Amino acid sequence: MFDEKDVILEAKHITRKFPAAGGRTLTACENVNLKFYRGKTLGLVGESGCGKSTFMRLLVSLDQPTEGEILFHGKDITKLKGEELRRNHQYIQMVFQDPSESFNPKMKIRDIICEPLLNFKRIKANEKDTAARRLLEMVDLPGDFADRYPHNMSGGQRQRVAIARAIALEPELVIMDEATCALDVSVQKTIIELVVGLQKKKNISIGFIAHDLGLIQSFAHQIAVMYLGTIVEVLPGEEISSRAMHPYTQALLGAVFDLHMDFSKKIEVIEGEVPSPLEIPPGCPFQRRCGRCMEICKKERPVLRNVTEDHQVACHLYQNGSGRQTACTGSG
Numbered sequence: 001m002f003d004e005k006d007v008i009l010e011a012k013h014i015t016r017k018f019p020a021a022g023g024r025t026l027t028a029c030e031n032v033n034l035k036f037y038r039g040k041t042l043g044l045v046g047e048s049g050c051g052k053s054t055f056m057r058l059l060v061s062l063d064q065p066t067e068g069e070i071l072f073h074g075k076d077i078t079k080l081k082g083e084e085l086r087r088n089h090q091y092i093q094m095v096f097q098d099p100s101e102s103f104n105p106k107m108k109i110r111d112i113i114c115e116p117l118l119n120f121k122r123i124k125a126n127e128k129d130t131a132a133r134r135l136l137e138m139v140d141l142p143g144d145f146a147d148r149y150p151h152n153m154s155g156g157q158r159q160r161v162a163i164a165r166a167i168a169l170e171p172e173l174v175i176m177d178e179a180t181c182a183l184d185v186s187v188q189k190t191i192i193e194l195v196v197g198l199q200k201k202k203n204i205s206i207g208f209i210a211h212d213l214g215l216i217q218s219f220a221h222q223i224a225v226m227y228l229g230t231i232v233e234v235l236p237g238e239e240i241s242s243r244a245m246h247p248y249t250q251a252l253l254g255a256v257f258d259l260h261m262d263f264s265k266k267i268e269v270i271e272g273e274v275p276s277p278l279e280i281p282p283g284c285p286f287q288r289r290c291g292r293c294m295e296i297c298k299k300e301r302p303v304l305r306n307v308t309e310d311h312q313v314a315c316h317l318y319q320n321g322s323g324r325q326t327a328c329t330g331s332g
Contacts, residue, residue: 014068043220099162110146156187228285
């Protein structure tokens with residue numbers, strides 16, 4: 001499914017730390033390694049505060065990593081500055097959770113959508129009407145919405161405008177940060193269908209941040225599961241229900257309401273609280289909430305290893321990435 005020649009962006013050993021009060025350090029992301037493939041969607045899932053948005057902001061150069069490299073077509077974009085950095089923005093765009101926060105309320109939709117096109121001299125000022133209508137129709141909105149203001153539109157319509165603006169420059173990668181979580185379920189479905197359709201049409205790579213595993217597994221080609229700033233499992237999206245191995249991924253699946261209305265399926269709750277990113281314990285970050293914790297889990301942090309060519313897991317329950325489960329020698 002994933003060909004290495006189709007990798008357009010690769011994050012290598014990305015760590016982001018922030019200074020905190022009392023001389024302490026908040027670790028938002030630690031040693032994250034992920035690849036984005038042309039025309040594919042990578043879903044990044046995990047509980048709120050696990051570092052998903054911080055990581056994706058690094059990809060669009062809204063922040064800089066403390067350590068590591070972000071290679072776009074083999075070039076480390078964390079080293080870009082000035083005009084070179086500005087020009088790189090046209091290839092990697094972002095759609096935020098609340099589009100209203102990224103829109104100027106005094107600007108008409110026409111101006112909002114066409115602003116990046118004008119900034120990069122893709123169109124002339126007298127071509128705004130045509131460009132805005134074309135992009136609005138591309139996201140299934142009437143062309144005359146170009147004359148509206150953001151506050152005259154629904155949440156779903158504003159999100160479509162945000163998508164139209166993101167694809168205006170024909171980017172290779174679009175990052176979507178919880179882009180549907182504030183929308184009604186029925187609207188979520190239409191937005192996802194729109195995104196999938198645009199991806200097929202334009203061969204765009206997508207990074208989709210979500211905390212809803214049930215939603216993301218419905219359309220993501222690959223899913224990376226993040227816990228407390230670290231990637232604990234990466235596997236094909238359509239196979240997550242049958243192949244998930246990490247106890248945290250399995251716990252997330254157990255907490256998903258059955259989409260087929262099977263009321264015999266028990267909704268499970270993940271016990272315990274997520275440790276503070278200011279005080280990440282030694283060993284496995286999930287140890288305090290894992291019912292299968294072993295002594296080694298308290299001492300050594302598991303490394304993300306290949307189980308199969310398209311499946312990686314970071315868990316001491318599986319030896320040498322072979323998929324063979326280690327005997328549980330004591331719970332924590």
